[in-house]
Amino acid sequence: MNQLINFFWTIICFAPVLAYWFKAFDAGWLITTIGVSLLSLLIPAKKLQLSYRSKFYEGIGVRFIRRFVQNGDWANRRSRAKDPQYKHIRNRGQAQAYKRTIAMYERFHLLCLVLFFFTAILAVNNGYYLLAVLIIIGNIIYNACPVLLQQYNKTRLLNISK
Numbered sequence: 001m002n003q004l005i006n007f008f009w010t011i012i013c014f015a016p017v018l019a020y021w022f023k024a025f026d027a028g029w030l031i032t033t034i035g036v037s038l039l040s041l042l043i044p045a046k047k048l049q050l051s052y053r054s055k056f057y058e059g060i061g062v063r064f065i066r067r068f069v070q071n072g073d074w075a076n077r078r079s080r081a082k083d084p085q086y087k088h089i090r091n092r093g094q095a096q097a098y099k100r101t102i103a104m105y106e107r108f109h110l111l112c113l114v115l116f117f118f119t120a121i122l123a124v125n126n127g128y129y130l131l132a133v134l135i136i137i138g139n140i141i142y143n144a145c146p147v148l149l150q151q152y153n154k155t156r157l158l159n160i161s162k
Helices: 003-023 029-041 055-057 062-068 073-082 090-125 129-161
Strands: none
Touching: 003 062, 003 090, 003 129, 029 090, 055 062, 055 129, 062 129
């Protein structure tokens, strides 16, 4: 189920980005956009964390978002119905593994967030206004929300470990 959810959101949200680059292909701008996106990975995670309070993220709707994502409430509920032991953190090793997973997801979506952002700017600059709007919507759904969700998960994990 998780891979199906991941595939769905990836196809829907990447489609306008790919459409823009196919229509307005410019190797120089593509390389620059990818380069800037990769540079964003150098930003320390602590600089990106908006809050260390779970209530902050809950207040902006992260628990709602969590329902519809890979490894989210809906997917986990279906997986637990088949396997009651599914996705429970039982020891420090599992918590550390989950922490690494959170960091990986957060970094991936940060890279994509910057890539989508610069692609949207280029789309506006080149007169592809509808694609720009679709890219921005996809960026919010596919990248901004997951970054916030991973920050929320990190905060919850820190609170559990205290």
